Amino acid sequence: MNLRWYHFALWALFILVMALIPELVSKGTLRIIIFANFLAIFAISWDVLSGRTGYISFGHPFLIGIGAYTSAILTKRFDVPIEYAIPAAVLMTMVGGIIVFLPALRIKGSYFALVTLAFMELIYQLVQVVRPDLTGGTRGMSGIETLTRGAVNGYYLSASLMVVVALSMWLLMRTQLGTALSAIGMNEESVRGSGLSTTRLKLFAFLTSAFVAGLGGAFYVHYLGSIAPRALFDINFLFTIIVAALIGGASTIIGPVIGAFFLTFLLEYLRPYLPGAERYFIYGMIALVLYMYEPKGLIQLFSNAWNSLFSRRESAGNQNSDQAGKQSDAL
């Protein structure tokens, strides 16, 4: 795993900052961070699959939706306790992950992306017409049991979930398994040529991604207290997830987290000044410019800034350049 002391120090610092945030910001800001936390979870989930293996999924809301709808239906329609409904939702989403995986056995590239998009459209239609008494049909469901009340509790729950997901995925990606997944994204044929089963590796990536998506989706619906097909199986929701991962920095763990926070705060902070649709235009422009300027995302910008700061120190005689450079790349 090649873990160093500064890895633990940086994660500890991250957790400490997240834990202290409720003491430092208003409840309104906490509500924004809650949405950022969930978006970060979804972006990490997308990145585990698409950022690593290169199989670009346009159907991620399909997986998130399975998790959210399963838990919502179990708790609201069948009075299943949340503690059982959420694991069941995660398992169901992993089954969905296998369904998404099947096309990946034969196709890749834009064809795979289109097939996954079709999955999202398929479930969008299904939840509206198949058993609307369970799914709530086109209007969705309201009054779903929530896990918390109040901004602070909601924050701690979402932040804990996000940190656990981010840390787990980070550790996983530092194993040989994670390295192999990234290798698939670079050259799948070479990985196969080296004797590894790319089918098993891809299946693992799809199931891991589905696990995180299902977990995030289930907790998300029990935070919102409502669910609507138009909100989940929506192209804007899909693009927000992908843009968060790309703008933050794909194939990293902290990148999607940074991207999610950046996008969520940008939109919400524009709200008082541009309450209408104009803020989406500004948001789109900033995202576009950022991505054109630095395709590797905000994480790379931060890394460059760190390195340039470090270079100045180095010229002043600091001898710890190697370590500092590694620190900036650590997450």
Add this chain to the structure above:
Amino acid sequence: MSIRTSTILAAMASAMIASAASAEIKVGFIGSLSSDTGLSTLRGAEIAIEELNADGGVLGQQIVLVKADTAEDPTEGVKAYEYLAESEEVDFIISGSIDDVSLGWLPRMQEFQIPTLDTWTSYVGIIDMIVEDYETMKPYFMNIASDEALATLYIDFGKDVLREKMGWKSVVILQEDTAFGGAINGLVTDALAPNAGIEVVDTIVYDITTNDFAPLFSRAQDSGADFIYLISSVNSQVVSSQYVKLQVPMGMTGVNVAALGQEFWEDTGGAAGGISTLSPVPSVGFKLDPVSQAFVDTYQAKYKSRPVMPHFNGFNAYHGVKQAMAAAEEAGGFNNTSWVTAMEKQDITLKLDGETWLRYAFWGNDEIEPRTGRTYPHNARFDITEPYNEASPSMVVIQWYEDGTSAVVYPDKYKTGEFTVPSWVKK
């Protein structure tokens, strides 16, 4: 008194005056800022607030309005409600949200217990939630008749006009693929055949981005139905204008939200003759009482952009905000229990030529509506039995004619024109 003491006292007095002057009542608007319906609610609320402020405000304080756009997206609606509740800390929320958006933020309303008035959503399921859990839902009011009441009166139109006057016995439903469309489809399908004697022979559901309706109209004709029942709330102009341009040889009525706006004729390039729609009151072609006319005059003097005439929810917002503020005066603020009690008692009856024309009041919590046999707590008081003397009817049917004029064609008391089919359709 030393100079220093008097200076301090003067400073304290100034601070207190400044503090009193800056105290204000905050009203939050939640809805779409890019739709005619959302803007109707917003502008209705703005005019009401201006008039209230000109009369000294509420509880001795001026009222300010804060806007939160939902972009007609349920998740954005949750964020917008949270923003109004926790960042802006509003006292009261006026909503111009569509069904699934309101359902999305309702759990937040239950959590924050902020008095909230919905002016557009008519989903009876929300009224059911009040019936089931009054304590949690009591800050919520809906001052448009619920869709169940709309459908009940619409079935009367089906029986009295479509079945008896026009002689139509079968219908094909052409439904836009939206939450609203699915719900209305269910109500119409369940009630039209047994109550009006009109059989539903086919249902065609289409995507909101559809721009070629020729195949759908062909399928509708092939169904052998006597007329088309259109349910469209998002992209009504395209289907309407193609119906006219293709001269589809069968009548078409139903729910066509775009046709509720004064711009409908221009939006369809004049291809709207014969289109009719169910409409909450008041609507285009609707005779207005003096109070509502004064509101429209103010509206049209103030706003030059679309919608040039407020939709029904603009009227609801105008009167609703005034009622909410009157309730606050009576209750001494927006304290949940006392404000709710005061709001439940609000009652404005608007008369035209001595007759009850429009009424802004709410059903009592245990009051049973005689025709449907159920309660509608916190729902706009409506009347679905002739001669509509108790309150406004839950809906009217309006029609656009081929000369660009529009009229109310049902019920008789509110009628300003006759229901007819376009000139190319055989009678």
